[in-house]
Amino acid sequence: MPTWPRIPRWTTLRQSLKMARDPIGNLNRLLAAHGDTVRLYLGGVRDSVVTRDPALAQHILQKSHRRYVKSDLTHGLLRYLGRGLLTNEGADWLRQRRLIQPGFHRQRLAGLTRLMRAVADEWVAELEAQVGPRGSAVLDVHPAATRVAFRVVARSVFGSSLGEEQLQLLSDWLTAIQAFYVGTIRQPYLRPWHWVRGRYDHHDELARRLRQLVLAAVGRHRAATAAAHPGTPAPDDLLQMLLEARYEDTGAAMPENQLLDELNILLVAGHETSANALAWACYLLARHPEAQAQLLAEIERELPLGRAPEFEDLSRLPYALQVVQETMRLYPPAWVLDRVATEADEFQGQAIAPGTLFSIYLYGLHHHPSLWPESEAFRPTRFAPGAAPAPPAFGYLPFGSGPRLCVGNQFALTELQLVLVQLVRRFRLALAEEAAPTLNPLVTLRPGGELPLRFERR
Numbered sequence: 001m002p003t004w005p006r007i008p009r010w011t012t013l014r015q016s017l018k019m020a021r022d023p024i025g026n027l028n029r030l031l032a033a034h035g036d037t038v039r040l041y042l043g044g045v046r047d048s049v050v051t052r053d054p055a056l057a058q059h060i061l062q063k064s065h066r067r068y069v070k071s072d073l074t075h076g077l078l079r080y081l082g083r084g085l086l087t088n089e090g091a092d093w094l095r096q097r098r099l100i101q102p103g104f105h106r107q108r109l110a111g112l113t114r115l116m117r118a119v120a121d122e123w124v125a126e127l128e129a130q131v132g133p134r135g136s137a138v139l140d141v142h143p144a145a146t147r148v149a150f151r152v153v154a155r156s157v158f159g160s161s162l163g164e165e166q167l168q169l170l171s172d173w174l175t176a177i178q179a180f181y182v183g184t185i186r187q188p189y190l191r192p193w194h195w196v197r198g199r200y201d202h203h204d205e206l207a208r209r210l211r212q213l214v215l216a217a218v219g220r221h222r223a224a225t226a227a228a229h230p231g232t233p234a235p236d237d238l239l240q241m242l243l244e245a246r247y248e249d250t251g252a253a254m255p256e257n258q259l260l261d262e263l264n265i266l267l268v269a270g271h272e273t274s275a276n277a278l279a280w281a282c283y284l285l286a287r288h289p290e291a292q293a294q295l296l297a298e299i300e301r302e303l304p305l306g307r308a309p310e311f312e313d314l315s316r317l318p319y320a321l322q323v324v325q326e327t328m329r330l331y332p333p334a335w336v337l338d339r340v341a342t343e344a345d346e347f348q349g350q351a352i353a354p355g356t357l358f359s360i361y362l363y364g365l366h367h368h369p370s371l372w373p374e375s376e377a378f379r380p381t382r383f384a385p386g387a388a389p390a391p392p393a394f395g396y397l398p399f400g401s402g403p404r405l406c407v408g409n410q411f412a413l414t415e416l417q418l419v420l421v422q423l424v425r426r427f428r429l430a431l432a433e434e435a436a437p438t439l440n441p442l443v444t445l446r447p448g449g450e451l452p453l454r455f456e457r458r
Contacts, residue, residue, distance in 0.1 A: 109411060428456040
C-alpha cells in the first residue's frame with residue numbers, strides 16, 4: 001500500500017522557528033525534495049498532511065467533500081469572529097449560505113458597481129493630492145489598497161453607517177487578531193507564555209470591541225431606515241438585504257448574534273482578499289510595464305474619452321480580468337486551506353484515517369512547475385480564452401472550490417477590475433526599488449514589509 005513520505009517529528013520541531021518565519025519557503029523546499037504530498041508535524045506538534053497535488057485537492061474539496069470539514073485551525077477563529085460562513089459547518093452553514101448567497105448575485109453586483117467605482121475615484125483623488133505639483137510620489141501601496149478594499153466592503157455592507165475613523169479601527173483590530181491567531185498555530189508551544197502575558201485576554205478584548213462597533217453600526221442603520229420619509233426606498237446595501245432575508249424553512253429573520261457573526265466574516269473576508277490582490281497587482285504592473293501598457297491600451301479602446309466603467313463594460317475588458325487572475329495565481333489571497341477527515345477514506349490506494357488533518361497548499365499548486373509553464377513568470381494571457389495550455393483543473397484555486405467556494409468571489413473580481421481600471425487610466429506605476437518584496441503569510445498572503453511604488457500622473 002502506498003504511503004506519503006513522513007518528515008520526523010524531531011526534524012519539524014527543530015525547524016519550527018524557521019517554518020514560522022518563512023512557511024512558504026520551507027514548504028517549497030520540503031515538497032521539492034519529497035514530492036507533492038508529505039506528512040509532517042505542524043509546529044513540531046500536530047500530525048498533518050501537506051499537499052500540492054491537484055488530484056488530492058479535488059478529492060478533498062469536491063469529490064469526497066462530505067467526508068471533510070474545516071479543522072480546528074479555522075474553527076479557532078470562532079473565538080474572535082463568531083460562527084459565520086467562514087467558520088461554520090454542516091446544516092447550519094448550508095442554511096446560512098442559502099440565506100446570504102442572493103446578496104452576491106449578478107443583479108446586486110451590478111447595483112454595487114457604482115459604489116465600487118466611487119471608492120476607486122476617491123482613491124485616485126487622494127493620490128492626485130499626494131503627488132501634488134511634482135506629478136509623482138512614492139507610496140507604500142499595501143496600506144493604501146487595504147483602505148480602499150475596506151471602504152468598498154464596509155460601504156457595500158453598511159452603507160454610510162461607518163465613518164472613516166471607525167473603518168480604520170476595524171481594520172487595525174482585525175489585523176492584530178489575525179497576526180496573533182496565526183502565531184499561536186505556528187508555534188503552539190508558546191501558548192502558555194501568551195496566557196501568562198495576557199495576550200489572549202488582550203485579543204479577546206479587541207474582538208469584543210469589534211463586535212460592539214459593528215452592533216452600533218447596525219443600530220444606526222436601523223434608526224436611519226426607521227426615520228426615513230415614507231416612500232423612501234430602503235438602503236441598497238448588504239446589511240439591508242440580511243435584515244430583510246428570511247429562512248426558507250421557518251420564515252424567520254436572522255437572529256442578531258448570527259447577524260453580527262456574518263457581518264464580522266464579511267468584513268474580514270471581503271477586504272483581505274481584495275486588499276492583498278490589489279496591492280500585488282499594482283506591484284506586478286509596476287514590475288512589468290509592457291503589461292501595464294497593454295492594460296491601458298484596452299481601457300482607452302473600450303472606454304474612450306475617460307468614460308466611467310459600468311458593470312456591463314467589464315466583459316469588454318478581458319485583459320483587466322486576466323491581470324487580476326494571474327496576480328491571484330502568483331499571490332493567492334488564501335495561500336493554504338485546512339480540512340480534517342471525519343471518517344475513513346482512501347485516495348489512490350492511500351488509506352486516510354478519521355481525524356487526518358490536511359493542509360492544501362494553494363501557493364504550491366499555483367507555482368507548481370509541472371502544472372504551469374514558466375510558473376514564476378507574470379503572464380496574464382494564461383487566462384485568455386483558448387489559451388494553450390489551459391489553466392489546469394484544480395491547479396488554480398484562489399477562492400477555494402467545491403460547495404465551499406467563496407461566496408464573494410465575483411464581488412472581489414468585479415471590485416478589483418474596477419479599481420485597477422480607474423487607477424491605471426490616471427497613473428503610471430513604477431518600482432521605487434529593485435529588491436523583491438518578502439511574503440507575510442498570515443491567514444491571507446500579505447507583503448512582508450513595505451511595498452513602495454512610484455505613482456506618476458499620466
